[in-house]
Amino acid sequence: MATLTVELGERSYPILIQANLLDHPEVLTTHLVTKKVVVVTNDVVDPLYFPVLSEALAGYEVSKIVVPDGEQHKNLQSFEMVISKLLEMSAGRDTTLIALGGGVVGDLSGFVAASFQRGMPFIQIPTTLLSQVDSSVGGKTAVNHPLGKNMIGAFYQPKAVLIDTHSLSTLPKREFAAGMAEVIKYGVIYDASFFLWLEKNQQAIKQQELVALQYMIARCCEIKAEIVAIDERESGLRAILNLGHTFGHAIEAEKGYGNWLHGEAVSAGIVLASAVATKMNWLEASEFSRIESLLQAFDLPTVAPSDMTYDDFVRHMRHDKKVQTGQLFFVIPKGIGKAVVTNKISEEVLRAILS
Numbered sequence: 001m002a003t004l005t006v007e008l009g010e011r012s013y014p015i016l017i018q019a020n021l022l023d024h025p026e027v028l029t030t031h032l033v034t035k036k037v038v039v040v041t042n043d044v045v046d047p048l049y050f051p052v053l054s055e056a057l058a059g060y061e062v063s064k065i066v067v068p069d070g071e072q073h074k075n076l077q078s079f080e081m082v083i084s085k086l087l088e089m090s091a092g093r094d095t096t097l098i099a100l101g102g103g104v105v106g107d108l109s110g111f112v113a114a115s116f117q118r119g120m121p122f123i124q125i126p127t128t129l130l131s132q133v134d135s136s137v138g139g140k141t142a143v144n145h146p147l148g149k150n151m152i153g154a155f156y157q158p159k160a161v162l163i164d165t166h167s168l169s170t171l172p173k174r175e176f177a178a179g180m181a182e183v184i185k186y187g188v189i190y191d192a193s194f195f196l197w198l199e200k201n202q203q204a205i206k207q208q209e210l211v212a213l214q215y216m217i218a219r220c221c222e223i224k225a226e227i228v229a230i231d232e233r234e235s236g237l238r239a240i241l242n243l244g245h246t247f248g249h250a251i252e253a254e255k256g257y258g259n260w261l262h263g264e265a266v267s268a269g270i271v272l273a274s275a276v277a278t279k280m281n282w283l284e285a286s287e288f289s290r291i292e293s294l295l296q297a298f299d300l301p302t303v304a305p306s307d308m309t310y311d312d313f314v315r316h317m318r319h320d321k322k323v324q325t326g327q328l329f330f331v332i333p334k335g336i337g338k339a340v341v342t343n344k345i346s347e348e349v350l351r352a353i354l355s
């Protein structure tokens with residue numbers, strides 16, 4: 001089993017990664033400080049993984065809340081529904097909330113855990129690649145507002161993150177690929193040798209070889225844990241985790257959430273950010289090609305929708321959380337393995353890339 005720690009003083013917590021780790025109930029129960037547990041999941045993940053989770057929770061008082069599947073349900077209506085059910089169940093701060101599912105379930109449940117009676121214990125059991133390498137770690141929780149994604153939320157760290165790599169075996173191929181965009185992101189922003197490892201291990205990853213998966217997921221979590229430990233609330237360094245997201249969120253919003261998956265939009269966004277970097281002479285043409293080719297190798301989109309104009313992008317990007325005093329900030333690679341956050345991208349460069 002790979003074990004990592006997110007170092008945040010008294011709020012530090014472990015990330016445990018292994019295939020079929022719920023076959024060992026103590027891996028979970030060690031981190032449970034309450035007898036009462038409520039599992040939040042969705043109607044897709046429930047039949048797949050709730051049975052093994054409920055077996056691991058034998059002896060605990062377990063309830064379940066099932067939310068509808070889909071990004072369109074990561075909203076205040078679902079938030080209120082989950083809170084109402086918790087109240088009907090007489091849940092309290094003596095109850096641990098467990099998120100069992102992808103990033104949608106994790107973000108929604110985390111925000112509920114942060115808000116319900118001003119905070120209840122929370123555990124993440126992420127079941128998609130994207131949630132295993134990114135959203136379950138670091139404490140960002142949120143729901144969407146009709147005017148913008150993740151506009152209502154809180155920083156709230158879980159007590160533990162339990163990652164069963166075997167759960168990826170049931171994930172649709174397209175969702176696995178979407179998670180790979182976030183994986184590749186870590187190589188681009190932080191770790192050139194990890195990027196090289198990804199290039200060399202494409203086949204093993206595609207075939208979901210467990211050793212390769214465990215290494216890959218652990219390295220992503222390690223990088224994220226390192227960044228979050230330095231800058232939990234995104235006052236500086238953490239923003240580099242948003243490589244491709246400013247452009248990507250604009251694509252998601254323009255095309256309607258769910259039409260382009262988050263990871264797919266991030267993939268096209270990474271290529272756009274890399275194109276900006278190449279224009280600024282921060283990235284060699286050969287490095288640009290390596291980034292583009294690796295994303296393509298995992299069947300990810302590397303161009304923006306052809307009907308999206310510069311004005312469409314700018315209209316959506318104005319809602320980005322990195323906007324400060326009206327200025328747009330972008331995460332741009334500086335070679336493979338490093339990225340910077342900058343507001344120094346001229347309109348001319350942006351127009352050239354986005355038109």
Ligand code: NAD
Nearest residue numbers: 044069102103104105127128130131134135140167170171
């Ligand atoms: P998702 O939660 O919608 O899951 C994708 C699909 O896979 C869903 O249909 C889900 O039901 C299904 N699924 C989940 N696990 C499965 C399994 N093991 N087998 C079969 N099907 C399974 O999407 P996602 O990509 O996991 O997460 C995207 C969300 O994460 C977005 O809302 C995004 O904003 C958020 N996010 C948050 C952070 C953060 O730091 N909090 C970071 C990145 C992304």
Ligand code: GLY
Nearest residue numbers: 138140238241242
């Ligand atoms: N996914 C970006 C972050 O957690 O900061």
